[in-house]
Amino acid sequence: MGIDDKIKNEAEDVKGKGKEAAGKMTDDERLEAEGKVDQAKAGVKKAVEDVKDGLD
Structure with a gap:
């Protein structure tokens, strides 16, 4: 990796955490859900890259 x-994966995770927090503070369920999705995407990308690194 x-x-x-x-850096991109970490930025996506941080962005997701920010969206989730903002959604919770404003009771915006859609924004909170978007944040969780962003975090999940970053986690999946990291896991895939970790597997690729393990194969090298």
């Missing part, structure tokens, strides 16, 4: 991929 390249450093740029790690």
Whole structure:
């Protein structure tokens, strides 16, 4: 996994956490759900990259 991929995945996770927190504070369920989806995507990408790294 390249450093740029790690940074992008971490940024997506942080963005998701921010959306989730903002959604909770404003009672915006849609924004909260978007944040959770962003975090899940980042987690999946990280897991895939970890598997790729393990195969190298």
